[in-house]
Amino acid sequence: MNKVEERAAEEEEEEQSFEELGVDPRLIRALTKKSILKPTPIQRVAIPLILEGKDVVARAKTGSGKTFAYLLPLLQKLFTTQSPSTKNLAPTALILVPTRELCQQVCSEANSLIELCRVQLRLVQLTSSMSVSELKTTLAGPPEIVISTPACIQTCLKNGIIQAKAVQDSLSILILDEADLLLSYGYEDDLKALTSHVPRRCQCLLMSATSSSDVEKLKKLILHNPYILTLPEVGDTKDDIIPKNVQQFYISCAARDKLVHILALLKLELVQKKVLIFTNSIDMSFRLKLFFEQFGIKSAVLNAELPQSSRLHILEEFNAGLFDYLIATDESQSEGKEQVDDQNGNERKKSKKHRKHKLDAEFGVVRGIDFKNVYTVINFEMPQTAAGYVHRIGRTGRAYNTGASVSLVSAEETEMFEEIKSLLGENDDKVSQFIAPFPLLSKNAVESLRYRAEDVARSVTKIAVRESRAQDLRNEILNSEKLKAHFQDNPKDLDLLKHDKMLSKKAPAPHLRDVPDYLVDPTTQEASKIVKLARAAMGNTNASRGKGSKGRFQRSRDPLKTFSAEAPKRAGKGGMKRKAKDTDNGHKYKKKHSA
């Protein structure tokens, strides 16, 4: 095939519709109602294979549409295979995810499809806060689909809420979503205990954003001779780990200057909203929130300490556009790190006392959560691992959207920054193509705000941070009770509570709310104008989302454009050793990116 023919074949494949993939018309109608009109590449390859009953490992970038890639065929199978005469004693399908937030997210995606299709299917989610009797009630029936963390399923098996024999008789589909994280969240033993009950005929699917030794381990543990669907770039050119529709920037500055830098970015409107800001500790998140408050910047804090209902509500409000700035601490383990970093013995004691609140081990803000329309991700503090960077940045530029990231890098974080650059495939001798210096923030702009920023930063003392953290927790615990009751009656109501309310005891000084013109140099004014224009242009583009996504960015810039698919070496299910290899074979077909 010559190049022109190759391209024509690729274009034809790109035009493939859900209908051509064999998706049920009810599901297509439901997708249309959600403005989802054509499948993404991972969906194009995965859906027919899953419908055929194949085991599949799907490795595709963050935001590439992996959830529908398994939900659509799963629901379709259940629509057609349910027979009222079959009485199962355990669920037919089990979706395992690493965090409660993901449980909730997958559950609401699946439920909305089920509702729109108007079919009778019961889907439940299990959470570790459920008591044995609550678990029993939830699983009575049993529901056709269960979404859970591996730990909750293990609790059910251990307590006889689900019988191992019933799992062997009933389970037909097992899905491991965000598989790269399941082991790192400490679920290895739970998974091993479960797999011994998974029947050999059960179809197993493994979805993941990155490849790792953990994914390989899981593949060996659970799958039988699977089809491997991968983005070819993942092994070949590292630059595509981050979707190309996300522009990555960095700013080098001293750790003590980070506050003035972030203030300049937000207050001078040099980055587009909505903005997700990452820190490495809960205290730092509250420090930022208090600091922002004094400049009239409203933000909310999301962390592992809050009750789950509050966390979900914060995510819902942020996704619904009720506030523009969300400060998140992404690692539940970060508190441990905070302890190690403390140099002063007294401080350490106080922090320990302060940490009496139990952090939720199943909390996961970053991994897999579908934040809607986040344009900018700011790393106020660099993540503690390079993989963490990939997952943080993956919260923007999802599906057909564009996005940007700005990392504030201090001298102490240079080593991690270098590690990230090398993961992304940068060479020291090459001009940076991947993470570029942020061009819009001039030294003058930073200096013009320095006096105000330092003055306010001094007022945000450790005691103020501690008090506001405790206050926020009290508010949210109260909220969480109210939420529970309220959402039972009004599940769609988002306006009951506000998570971005002021925590500071000191009202912001009026003169700090606006930056007077004389403080902003002409270059920065120009930069801010450009950002506003870009936002307006993007607003127009967003309106045509779904219709005109093609051509918005070139094929090579679209994170959803390429994949490769590999069939198992032998047709039958052949045990662990017979898994497909990354070398070629008769069934393999591979699409290369034409850039």
Ligand SMILES: Nc1ncnc2c1ncn2[C@@H]1O[C@H](COP(=O)(O)OP(=O)(O)OP(=O)(O)O)[C@@H](O)[C@H]1O
């Ligand atoms: N075919 C499609 N067309 C347009 N948007 C889509 C399509 N499929 C999924 N989406 C949207 O893309 C977004 C990202 O999808 P999803 O959460 O499934 O990504 P993911 O690959 O699981 O990412 P991560 O690895 O970060 O979890 C969601 O908002 C989803 O509604």
